[in-house]
Amino acid sequence: MRDTNRTWYFAERPTGEPDADCFDLRETDRPEPNPGELVVRVNYLSVDPYMRGRMRDTESYAEPWDVGDVLKGGVVGEVVESESEQYDVGDFVTGEGTWADYSVMDADDVAPVDPTVADLPAYLGVLGMPGRTAYFGLLDVGEPTPGDTVVVSGAAGAVGSVVGQIAKLNGCRVVGFAGSDEKTDWLTDDLGFDAAINYKTTDDYRAALDEAAPDGVDVYFDNVGGPITDAVFTKLNLDARVAVCGQIAHYNDEEVPMGPRKLPMLIAPRAKVQGLLVGDYATRFGEASERLATWVARGDLEHRETVVEGLENAPDAFLGLFAGDNIGKQVVRVSTPSA
Amino acid sequence: MRDTNRTWYFAERPTGEPDADCFDLRETDRPEPNPGELVVRVNYLSVDPYMRGRMRDTESYAEPWDVGDVLKGGVVGEVVESESEQYDVGDFVTGEGTWADYSVMDADDVAPVDPTVADLPAYLGVLGMPGRTAYFGLLDVGEPTPGDTVVVSGAAGAVGSVVGQIAKLNGCRVVGFAGSDEKTDWLTDDLGFDAAINYKTTDDYRAALDEAAPDGVDVYFDNVGGPITDAVFTKLNLDARVAVCGQIAHYNDEEVPMGPRKLPMLIAPRAKVQGLLVGDYATRFGEASERLATWVARGDLEHRETVVEGLENAPDAFLGLFAGDNIGKQVVRVSTPSA
Structure with a gap:
């Protein structure tokens, strides 16, 4: 039977x-x-x-x-x-x-x-779709270089936590937004983030970024959208890159959500904003899997x-x-x- | 004296x-x-x-x-x-x-x-800063390929009118937004635009785009912002490129203007949106001036x-x-x- x-x-x-x-x-x-x-x-x-x-x-x-x-x-x-x-x-x-x-x-x-x-x-x-999304989104769209400040929203999630750690491996200053003290502690204490902002207990995200990202933002990896993203866009440096991976704050919206217009903010920094789907990198999944597994095995990637x-x-x-x-x-x- | x-x-x-x-x-x-x-x-x-x-x-x-x-x-x-x-x-x-x-x-x-x-x-x-802005913005940020649909806002302006004509020289379908019938007639009758939309007498920009850009939008060259841009973003094709050159609709705003959030619209098409300043291309001004002058001399660029x-x-x-x-x-x- x-x-x-x-x-x-x-x-x-x-x-x-x-x-x-x-x-x-x-x-x-x-x-x-x-x-x-x-x-x-x-x-x-x-x-x-x-x-x-x-x-x-x-x-x-x-x-x-x-x-x-x-x-x-x-x-x-x-x-x-x-x-x-x-x-x-x-x-x-x-x-x-x-x-x-x-x-x-x-x-x-x-x-x-x-x-x-x-x-x-x-x-x-980390060794599946979220890890590969982090890998290609950060490296191919975000193009981090050593010394860059990388900000990640949804930083304690499956994708964000890998993004931040790969950015650290690339010599960047890494700032994460997450929704609890347990999460922000994990980011800074275990994953090596330079700073983490609890967006549920922080009122002024711009002020928090002034402190956490004093040199502005070179790369923003966005999993969330909404007010966090609104704040980060006011801090984009010259030639900043924004990888739009997810917008979970808006997935349950029934109407097109309204927010501060961001296109005027892109001109002065000549910022690039790009939507991201991991499936586009299918021919390179082997490369990602191999490197992610190596980092995990070495203990470089929690x-x-x-x-x-x-x-x-x-x-x-x-x-x-x-x-x-x-x-x-x-x-x-x-x-x-x-x- | x-x-x-x-x-x-x-x-x-x-x-x-x-x-x-x-x-x-x-x-x-x-x-x-x-x-x-x-x-x-x-x-x-x-x-x-x-x-x-x-x-x-x-x-x-x-x-x-x-x-x-x-x-x-x-x-x-x-x-x-x-x-x-x-x-x-x-x-x-x-x-x-x-x-x-x-x-x-x-x-x-x-x-x-x-x-x-x-x-x-x-x-x-055409042979000065606006022409060079059109040249680099369209070709380097917009990256048009033959058969692409290119939409231009502020199309009858100094930059937009050159953008549209260079796009035609590159084998694209070109649609312009402009603010009077005299302007739209100039675009279609003299400059060779495939379609032009008078945004002051058109109520529904999306419906107008359904007709003027039936295959969607591959490249959007934005000089304006506001509701025109809102409509174009709903029509972006896979791998669309948006060059943010100007946002004249917002230059007189005293507060950050609000509008439909666009980042959620970028993920499915993996669209790229990039701010543009012509000064970044200073080392290539000679190339642009030479090609623009050649096109003008040939009568290819009105x-x-x-x-x-x-x-x-x-x-x-x-x-x-x-x-x-x-x-x-x-x-x-x-x-x-x-x-």
Whole structure:
């Protein structure tokens, strides 16, 4: 007898902030693989802010989910059935799977995972999509040079925490914005940030930047948008680079949000602002993975995951992203690895 | 006996829109040159939107004017006294001079003008700073490729009219925003723009762009800001480039203007937005001047100047920029060339 398979479906498009009504957990039989496919027992599931965009019915970079669709996301897990010569039962893999106990994945679309290099959840964070996003976004769009001041919003998140550390490895002064003292302490005490600003307890972000970034801002890596970003834009140095990676402050907005116009601020510093999607760097993922793994192995790159227990709590883990519940990468533990 | 010299001084910092009270005309003796200097009889004076920034007391890319300072600007005129071996009396030169009948200029800071290549006012427009701004802004920041759709705001202005024509020379579809039917007719009938939108008589800029730029926007050259720019940002294609050259809609704002937040719009198209100052390309001015002059000589690049008569009317010419009075380059005729 096959195991059952719990799977989360997209039940309802949210208006504004998503809630539990958007998600529907159903139980079916464990799926069977077609030729070339694997059945992966999901150990960890990734929830990410960009998924909010897939809940809209408008075309964007990520294909929108239709109501009734199975929810998808990055997973890491163990091959329990293989119809591919590329992977054997017992291998660990990562790739785009489903919010489920078991996920059928095409062997061509997954990457091998070595649990001896790093814990499994790290493959959804520092060694996964968020780590690669940080790597290419900072290095290719931000183009930091030694001595630059790099400011990161969402600095204690999966992407931001890696951005700041890579900037430190590149000889920069690094300032992070994060939403709790626990987070800012982690940034300065463990990750080596030069300064960190708790945006929830700070009134005047410009004044805070005057102190934390006295020489102005050369690179801004933006995961957040909103008033933090408004403040940083007033401090851009000549030839400043802004990587727009995320705008989580605005993902739940139903109307186009208003804010201070920024284009007039770009002329005097000749600043460059660029939107960023990691998928554009697919041909260079190998380079990023190798360097990130090396830094992790050397202890140059710290990482942390916030683990929510149980597939049944996956929606809560996702919703927690918008409340800033996570430190480092937010993941869901779906099952314990057998190894 | 030396001639007298009328000179405009900066009398008062404006709040909001500048007016006549900001300017003060005084009469002094015609100046005398020191070694290395020329006295230039000003034939044409340039008034430009960026001068509004010099009227603020905040540091920006152009040094602020202090109350009581002589007003400065681009001039073209005839050398009437020379203490330099580089120029003889009777030569025509262009450079940064003063709002005056006679301007003392350092011979090292002026460029020769050949009145047989183009009329003198063209050296303040298509063959001057605005032409070079268009050239580098479009080609280096906008990076147009054949088949791209290029949208230009302030399209009938000194910079915009050149941008659109260079884009046509590069095989692009070109759409301009301008503020009168006379201007839009000039763009489409004389300059070869594919479409032009009169923003003063059009209600829905997005709908107008749906028609004029049905394939979306690959390059946006922005001289204006405000609602035109808001509309264009909703139509940016993948890898779109935005050159922020000017934001004349906002130059008279006393507070940071509010508008739709644009950073969230940059992620899906991975758009690049970059501030632009022509001074950064100083080492390549020769290249630009040569190509612009060649295009003008061939008839590939049309140009037009709006001429206000008389130095006494220079403030009106400047203020008219904000009302959109000019078609092509706004200049002031200060004296008739003797040649």
